[in-house]
Amino acid sequence: MDGFDVSPVQGLRSPVVIIAFTGWSDTGTVTVDVARRLIDAFNAQRFVTVDPEDYYVFTDTRPTVRLGVDGTRELHWPQNEAWYARLDDAPHDLVIVRGVEPNLRWRTFAERMAEIIANCQPSLVCTLVARPAATPHTRPVPVTGSSADPRLAARFGLGRSLYQGPTGIIGVIHDVLRREYNAPLISLAAGVPHYLNTDENPPATLALLRALEPIIGLAPPLGDLEQEGARFVARVDEASRGDEQIAAYVRTLEEHYGEPDEVPPDTEGSELPSADDILRDVEDFLRGQGDG
Secondary structure, eight states: OOSEEEOOOOOOOSOEEEEEEEBTTBSTTHHHHHHHHHHHHTTOEEEEEEOGGGTOOTTTSOOEEEEOTTSOEEEEOOOOEEEEEOOTTSSSOEEEEEEEOOSSOHHHHHHHHHHHHHHTOOSEEEEEEEEEESOOTTSOOOEEEEOSOHHHHHHHTOBOOOOOSOOOHHHHHHHHHHHHHOOOEEEEEEEEETTOOOSOOHHHHHHHHHHTHHHHTSOOOOTTHHHHHHHHHHHHHHHHTTOHHHHHHHHHHHHTTTSOSSOOGGGTTSSSOOHHHHTHHHHHHHHTOTTO
16 A cells, blocks of 8 residues: 555546645745645645655654644644646646655655656646745746756746756656656746745745746636735835845845846855844744734
8 A cells, every 4th residue: 555545537638737845845835835826726626645654754744733713723744635627718627736745755655646647648747846046035036947858948938957966756756757657847946035934935936826827828816925925025124124234135136136046156255144144033023923
């Protein structure tokens, strides 16, 4: 037994598959927030659940306790699920894979999830990434895309990823889909300001959702996300107002905004504050806000 519970789904129209996992590939919860919004906006139906028992070390990835609407404590285990939505106004239906990067049995997990995705006969598979970047919170969050398939790269205006190094479960599933199923694969990555270690980042979620419009074939509903993003930026500005170190660092990032994703050259070895120190006050401020 592999812990996967799959309900049959009939009649999906060459769906686009969106994959998002917390963990290595997700700064904050940006990509899984995108997936959650897609699930809610398109009234998606769950057809895959995964028993967490065989895939986690619970002292590393702990279950959480929350209070329900009646005040009763509820236990929540790490969830890995797949959802489908029939999109009448788009040329394709939608499948959304949303989960928590497992601790154990990655090959088993990735092979099983890839098999389920391949059985949906997708027209496109898009993995979502949110990574720390040298970009200021005062500018739109940049989104870059990549694909190893020249036709897909040309179709969506993507580059080719040259990254080498450690990877997450997203990379493992991507590899299985490529090797075993020759699936049509692309990736979208949001560059999140590296000095904001907040649990959520509405501007980054908004940027990824907008970037998905040509992928899905229609504009994903944004709800109140634009307003949330504006409030988020305003709170960061308010928390950092009057700190010249922060202002100088943000100005430096603004000057290099739009350049290749690297630390601006004149910050190396300078007297500017480190990423750990620069917005500690901002993080404390954001954690204390009652409106998220």
